[in-house]
Amino acid sequence: MFFFLGLFGCWFFGVQSFNLVPKLIKSFIVALLGPALFHTIGHISACVSFSKVAVSFTHVIKSAEPVFSVVFSSALGDSYPLSVWLSILPIVMGCSLAAVTEVSFNLGGLWGAMISNVGFVLRNIYSKKSLQNFKQVNGLNLCGWITILSFVYLFPVAVFVEGSQWVAGYHKAIATVGTPSTFYLWVMISGVFYHLYNQSSYQALDDISPLTFSVGNTMKRVVVIVSSVIVFRNPVRPLNALGSAIAILGTFLYSQASSKKKAAVEKKD
Template sequence: MISLNLSPSLNPGLLHKTRTCQQPTRLSALLITNPKPFNHRHPLGLSPIPNLQIRDVSAKPLLSLTNPESSSGFSRKPRSIAAVGSSDSNPDEKSDLGEAEKKEKKAKTLQLGIVFGLWYFQNIVFNIFNKKALNVFPYPWLLASFQLFAGSIWMLVLWSFKLYPCPKISKPFIIALLGPALFHTIGHISACVSFSKVAVSFTHVIKSAEPVFSVIFSSLLGDSYPLAVWLSILPIVMGCSLAAVTEVSFNLGGLSGAMISNVGFVLRNIYSKRSLQSFKEIDGLNLYGCISILSLLYLFPVAIFVEGSHWVPGYHKAIASVGTPSTFYFWVLLSGVFYHLYNQSSYQALDEISPLTFSVGNTMKRVVVIISTVLVFRNPVRPLNALGSAIAICGTFLYSQATAKKKKIEVGGDKKN
């Protein structure tokens, strides 16, 4: 502590002279004893000196530096950047962070595995009970309408009870959604018509040709694809053709329905990308919920016109065929609930993984569904039919690989530009 004691006998002029002489000594002591890094507010590391005070010389020293840990801002320990960041270089803490990251990755992988498992399981359940209901009640327009209705009620319950955040619906969003919802309706009802006329496995083999329509329509709208993509669709066409020729349950209506379904879903995807780019704040689950509601409004009036007069006698035949009404209700209910759930799971999976991984997962899903339905319904499968199905599925896998490389090239080109 630096202090200056003044006697009361000194006159005021001498007191003033003493103050001015001692002030540089104080600053020199500060610079020597407590150096600090450069501060743009207080050059040379000096901060204001609030503790410089003049008091009664008979009581306490005139000039003093108070406790170094007080509000003056001075400290006995020099500040060090390394000291501040010393915790980051602690090997124990680094290992803890590494363990936490590993646990987080494991949890994410487990969660993604659960989503994929639910997606596959729900799709299998839908296809089985949808086909069971159509076998005794061959009116796909009503059944497809009920499936959209079940999904719409599901989403309204989630939004009403705040179990899931409700999207902000605006007039531009509804207008942008009209096209995708229309094509989704076409794709859904066409698939149901196909399911009602042919084996589920055959419908899924034909639906594996969806990439062919995607490449054709996207090319017509101005997109370009490398040679690898065009070559990948050749085995799809060959495999689907071989499977169709050798299919035991072949039906022209079933084949046409599956083909139209491919067209509908491809156009839905294309127009969704083009018209919904400015509504990225709406996640996949809410987007699908809104599409389901609009699709129901599209489909049900047409369903009444197409087959409404056959519903009542068809219902009585279905009950007589099954034996108990509750069994028929159970089949229809499961087909509706699991139709929405498997689509919901697919959107959740798409939010968590890359489009390539999703495409591969979707290809494998078709394989699982085909094998499951063949085992459940015991559909006869000829060797050439199985070979054609395998070639088509492999072609779909090659297409997903080729399109993934195309996207990587486009992203790399964008970064260079």
């Protein structure tokens, strides 16, 4: 919600170009229905995982997203060089080791992170297939539209599933943080930073090389995991830390292998 509110603000003030041809809006929205649905599934399941296990563990499992990407894309006809397939082995090994040694391990949290991976991979695949005729829409605007449709999907489900718990949950949250003003402040801060994270990520892709971006993206996951351990004081066993490191290294190797594959394809074209 905060993301597309922020994007609306960027559109309104001209910070971000609203580069969508009006006559294509109806067909564009139809093309977005599938990607937005998988985007919604990905975010919901990630939040479920965060609520059941340590934040660091969820991010370790989410580092396995390339594995799902390779498997699903291959099933749909794409081919990958041996280097890509080899790069996903340390991801699988690292995630497995981290899961076995995770202190806060919970099956629901594990499945939530895994389903989140599937949701985001299918979002990416179907975005590529269904939005080929809308290349005039840049990445940031595309993410904004997907988020808006995700809100449309999620709101009635949220009302039906948790609507009766909203008031009690609100009061419980206020009691946890202390005062209503503190609660609203944290919600606003988290929303603003989430929007800035998404916007900076999409804008960075236009200004830096894929290699630099993949290095930064890998370091982002390291920072998130380490920061969550420090802030939440989650106990981490040596083997758990080793598994996390192996999984993150595998993610980095996958980024390099897949970027070389993309460069080779573009050169061929």
